[in-house]
Structures are given as structure tokens and as C-alpha cells.
Amino acid sequence: MARYYFDIDDNGVFVPDDEGIECETKDAVREAAIDALPKMACDALPDGDHHVISISVRDQADRPVFHASLTLEAGWR
Numbered sequence: 001m002a003r004y005y006f007d008i009d010d011n012g013v014f015v016p017d018d019e020g021i022e023c024e025t026k027d028a029v030r031e032a033a034i035d036a037l038p039k040m041a042c043d044a045l046p047d048g049d050h051h052v053i054s055i056s057v058r059d060q061a062d063r064p065v066f067h068a069s070l071t072l073e074a075g076w077r
Helices: 026-044
Strands: 002-010 013-015 021-023 050-058 064-073
Touching: 002 026, 021 026, 026 050, 026 064
Parallel strands: none
Antiparallel strands: 002 013, 002 021, 002 050, 050 064
């Protein structure tokens, strides 16, 4: 099983993943990244009218393999 590292960018604040998690397949990597976004958003939002949370996944060789992001845009009309 391969280890993947899920680096977080929370509205411009970068948090590298030094531990990583083991995933059996690429689909498991995708699922782990996408599942994490709403959980992080619940902790971070609302803090304004614009917020972007993203996860960049890299493999054991430090190569980027997946990216996902969640964006909040809010404003009165």
C-alpha cells in the first residue's frame, strides 16, 4: 500500500502533511481528499464572503497526483 500526503491550503495558509496516509488505490486517494474538504469547511466557515480550501495530494516520491478545492463566494444582491 502506498503512502500519500495531503497538503492543505486554507485561504492562503499552507499546512503541509508530514505524516500522510496509506491508500490502496487512486480512487481511495480521491475519496479521502474530497471527503476531507467539507469537514474542514465546517471548521473554517463562515469567516467572510470569500474562502477557498484546497487539498493537493502528493505521492511518496513527492510528485503531485491529485488536487481538489472548495470555494465559498457570498454576497448580497
